[in-house]
Amino acid sequence: MESRTNLKDLTNLTISSPTPPKFSYSPNHTNVNLHLLNYKSGLNTFYFPKSDSSETSDRARGTHVWRAVEGFFNNLDVSSDSDASLFLSEAVPVLEDIMGIPDLAEQEGPMFHRPLTRNQRALVSERIAGLNRLIERSRRQATFTPEAHASEILREDVREEDEEFILKIVETEFDLAQGLVDASRRLREKVEKAVSRRTKGTTVSIYGSGLAEMATHKSDVDLSIYIPDLERARAMYKEGMMGEQQFMKKQKHAVYGVRDDLTRSNFTSIQPIPFARIPLVKCVDPAAGNPNSPTGELHGDVCFNNEIAVRNSFLLREYARFDVRCRRLMMAVKLFIKAKRIGDAPNGTPSSYCWMNMVIYYCQMVGIVPNLQDKNKYAMENVRMINGLDVRFATAEEARKSWVKGEDDARWTLGKLVKGFFRYYSEEFNVRQGVVSIRVGGRGEKGLKKSEFPKNKAWRICVEDPFEAIGSVFVHDLGMVIGEFGAVVLREELEDATLVVSGVEGWGRLYESSKNDFNGRDGKNGKRKPAAKTRPPKKPKEKKVAPKPKAAPKPKAAPKPKAAPKAPKPKPKPKPKKSTNPPKQQQGEQQQDDEKAKEAAEKRAEKRAKATKRRADRRKLARKNNGGEREGGGGKVEGQPLAEV
Known part of the structure; x- marks a missing residue:
């Protein structure tokens, strides 16, 4: 069962400590910085709002103090009666005076069910109840030797x-x-x-x-x-x-x-x-x-x-x-x-x-x-x-x-x-x-x-x-x-x-088989795994309902008299079509343009034919020269470059 404690309860801890931690503080405009120096876990600094900060209640400021106490003792490898007494005699009166919280040592602290740091939340189970067990584990780790364990x-x-x-x-x-x-x-x-x-x-x-x-x-x-x-x-x-x-x-x-x-x-x-x-x-x-x-x-x-x-x-x-x-x-x-x-x-x-x-x-x-x-x-x-x-x-x-x-x-x-x-x-x-x-x-x-x-x-x-x-x-x-x-x-x-x-x-x-469920959790990357491929859910079967009795047919109304047919509208007369034949002058100009285009096309075709013939002659001559090289002859006509032959 989870338990509550207060600062005075910490004096009941009987744990040896080679070097007790040291406490100091340094106020600034809005906060009081409490420094807790432990010989093994180093310097831990906690920040508390001052009494004149924006409408901060005594209860809220007291909670900040308790978070410091909890965080400090969770990070503390060893503790002792003298450590807790030192905290009560030196740190708490200073905080009472500066923060304006009377009888801070008598206030009831929060539930000690898990540490407040992110790393310790991931490591320590929520079922671990009580500050004493956390400190006991720290004591065993600090005083551990292979010989004592064996x-x-x-x-x-x-x-x-x-x-x-x-x-x-x-x-x-x-x-x-x-x-x-x-x-x-x-x-x-x-x-x-x-x-x-x-x-x-x-x-x-x-x-x-x-x-x-x-x-x-x-x-x-x-x-x-x-x-x-x-x-x-x-x-x-x-x-x-x-x-x-x-x-x-x-x-x-x-x-x-x-x-x-x-x-x-x-x-x-x-x-x-x-x-x-x-x-x-x-x-x-x-x-x-x-x-x-x-x-x-x-x-x-x-x-x-x-x-x-x-x-x-x-x-x-x-x-x-x-x-x-x-x-x-x-x-x-x-x-x-x-x-x-x-x-x-x-x-x-x-x-x-x-x-x-x-x-x-x-x-x-x-x-x-x-x-x-x-x-x-x-x-x-x-x-x-x-x-x-x-x-x-x-x-x-x-x-x-x-x-x-x-x-x-x-x-x-x-x-x-x-x-x-x-x-x-x-x-x-x-x-x-x-x-x-x-x-x-x-x-x-x-x-x-x-x-x-x-x-x-x-x-x-x-x-x-x-x-x-x-x-x-x-x-x-x-x-x-x-x-x-x-x-x-x-x-x-x-x-x-x-x-x-x-x-x-x-x-x-x-x-015994465990019920640990890792579905949707990837501890390494923090990403969710893709959902498994499943068949779409089947549609629910419709319940058969007894057919309702048919209502009696209504009597047919008398047919309405048909209206007289309207006279058809007269069709509009078709407009005369425009003649598509161009005048004689336009026909002559079009004929001249066609002849010029035809002549230009013939010239381009003639140029392409000549170019094709020249390329064929070059390939034929190159094959002949290459054949001469293989038989021991030269690779080109003597005295002339290959491009001029």
Whole structure:
């Protein structure tokens, strides 16, 4: 239930603060500027109308003060009794005196149901009631350490039935997806055979969940096709040796060429998308033998020269192979986001690949997997570059040779990992400042700044791509697809999941289908999606009404007598026609003009005939001279130019 509070209630907060905030004010003509300096969130300035401003009531001015208090404490990372006392003792009396509002500290404040800043409105659900919970979350984020988090989760117990449930649902999904492996291999071979007829050297690779061994039984197959000619054109375009229009033309030609090849190989539902960020062709193989489909068909997405995605999938696979608990946690989270519909980038929520990075980052933080990209720890002599990016990493087998398990490694069960994952990202991860990066590792969070990422937002999570990272040619934030509506849904689902895993109810609620409706909302661009094509509504059927009884026929009236016919009007006499024959003088002048025109036409025809004859003579002479050149003779008559012959 939403609660009200007043300024004196803030003294009941028992939260430690290393350095209390400082208050100052500076009045001007119409406003009082209240400056609240916090050691972590910086300087916050709030503006209040003065008592002599245009008929502003005490109630309205008091509301302005409360908005400042709410905004300040929502942005405050830590607070304490001394902070609230300092506010009451220094800031409030000053405002009472300057603004002319008596007993400001006793006034009842507004309902604390959501923050007033736009970013926090998008991030925090309206169901979060009370200022204390917001400050408690800020306290947990400010005082968070990986060691304290791990100690807290390991102290708590997870019921045996919940452990068995989560393990069973994950292993069942792995067993169902095993039948997809052979069908995916056959699909790859069929696509490669179809497209290699056109260009030699063309290869097709599986990437995504199929390569990372994280596919579900309903997954599509992601394929990357490497065409040497298109890769050379891409390199020339990047070096400025080929124009954009010419490169796009070659890319379009390659996409539609693959479409034609797949059509000849009996693929169906082929949809080319040539101008996407990564061009692709969607297709369906009706004879793939997919055991999870009643018809045996298998859907595939064929993208072009996407080597970086293949390398990303290899990295996820090595993390999954290093520790089976990491692989199981990845699958548990993947099934959760599919059930809640929060793993689709076009809907303004994180992609599945982004979620897998978040899982690995958490596993690094609690110490069950290492950082496979640590170049100081693992020998990586062979530098491998793709599109100017360093894509080196250690394999799971190499990392095990030097890996030392922690003391509490055996205590981390799948249930405790699931519980800790949801609690960490819903309550303890600092969204405003933190960065998820498996390249740095879970315990190196403070080494990255969120401000270094382009288009970062305070209200959404920032996830660094492991290869397109800070310091590389491209800097890619995997969380940039999250929209405002998607951030709200994401926060709500994570908080609900935290309540489920922390309560006494069964964990089955984690995988209940969600009613999240993203229709008409595009979190990334804020634009509405086009409405689906539907049939026009049918006209309602007309109700049959009983026919009304016919009225009795009225008696016919007597016919009126016909009027006498009027006499016809006399026709006007026709006017005499004018003679069209011109006089004799005009006929003579016309005849002379016709003769002159005829003579001029004959002269023009004669000139055209002569010109045609001259051109024919020149062509004949040129052919003769050319024939002489081929036989060894000269190309022109000796002593005379060709034009004079």
